[in-house]
Amino acid sequence: MNIEAPIGVFDSGVGGLTVAREIMQQIPNERIVYFGDTARVPYGSKSKETIIKYSKQIIRFLQNEGVKAIVIACNTASAFALEEMRREFDIPIIGVINSGARAASYTTKNGKVGIIGTEGTINSGMYNEVLKGINPKLEVVTKACPLFVPLVEEGFVDDPITTEVVKRYLEELKDKDIDTLILGCTHYPLLRETIAKVMGPGVQLVNPAYETALELKNLLLNKNLANKKETEERSKMYKFYVSDAAKKFERFADSILPFEIPKTKQISVDE
């Protein structure tokens, strides 16, 4: 395997860019091929079978792009498809769920962990399963927050309406005495300040995007896959693909990444 080969990162849309951003910061030598499935977003309300089908199509595409490892930057796809994809493909694959769960298990002091995410992630129960696998004594409380993604995508980030929605969703978590809360959807770090304010200083927020970049870094070192070559120009290191609406993707990417992204290409992976 060529150590200068890129990392494949995929998500249902723009949210996975928070994961790509962490990888760019923590392991700046690595090239990235990003795929956002904007034609089929959101994944959160779709069934397991559908998510597995989509994930296979995308990984096949990323393999054709010559990637050396895959990051599933979408919580729903990590929840539904990670195990199956590891069986199916002969390439290292990591997902945001495991990284987030591990960090939460280190962070909690009272053993009570909250998880927020889309309906798909929460209903899958996968975060609970992974957390219990790490430490069966952990108490886990979950809450689906389906409006957070549309609010972020509408740009209502620092907004009284969003604060009201955050309060409404998190109200029931506040009575549960948790000291750690996993931001179990890639869009949620963008609401981090509002969530922190509503939950109060007694609750630590865990950002799986950050933890995933850390896990990827270790994986590449352990498997002798880390790129030692000096950093090139950003625009040559990163490639962005989407299945629809490339212009809209570029606008969102430019608003959250610290450099102007190269032209995003629209492609189809379902044929």
Added chain:
Amino acid sequence: MNIEAPIGVFDSGVGGLTVAREIMQQIPNERIVYFGDTARVPYGSKSKETIIKYSKQIIRFLQNEGVKAIVIACNTASAFALEEMRREFDIPIIGVINSGARAASYTTKNGKVGIIGTEGTINSGMYNEVLKGINPKLEVVTKACPLFVPLVEEGFVDDPITTEVVKRYLEELKDKDIDTLILGCTHYPLLRETIAKVMGPGVQLVNPAYETALELKNLLLNKNLANKKETEERSKMYKFYVSDAAKKFERFADSILPFEIPKTKQISVDE
């Protein structure tokens, strides 16, 4: 053509059920085959090319079900694909946009019409085009309201948060002196009361779902396609298909239709 054949109705998801509901009420003799593209919802943020591709796949499926006419119950698909589908397929096809625009042109007294809808519908400019085609003197004001659909699907229908979002979106329309407002997305009739309260008694709301059922009724009579046979049992007259998450679809359908729907089948149209 068999006059007992069903009407094909399709939408990106559950929203088109407000159109199916109007057809059931106004022409109760007609059978219906409904397809909700829940695997690929929402259409509102997708490109024209993608929506045309999806619409073709769905109409081919509905033709295999033996339908005698097609209703595009999705505003985005009506905006992007109606003309193309009429050229492509040899079957009567109507869309919610034309019906809604015609009703608005009859309703307005001061010639100033507002349109609200998803990004796709609003950016397509199709409502404006059709309205101007009917009466070039009409003044048209538009506003995309991307949060309305997720709020309705989350069940926040009669809710102070939704009232705040409605106020935020409609604020700029209130200064424009419109006397007629087209509810240009199939979910919006479910927010009708809140929208009416915010806009005040001087603004008439136009529900394209209602107008589309009326147009379909006339079309079937004019083409001698109306079913004269007595109404059968509801559960035998209506068939529901989705591309994903059939259970969730059934729950939503049962909440807005006045009878329990038959089992919804999950099928794939993209292969």
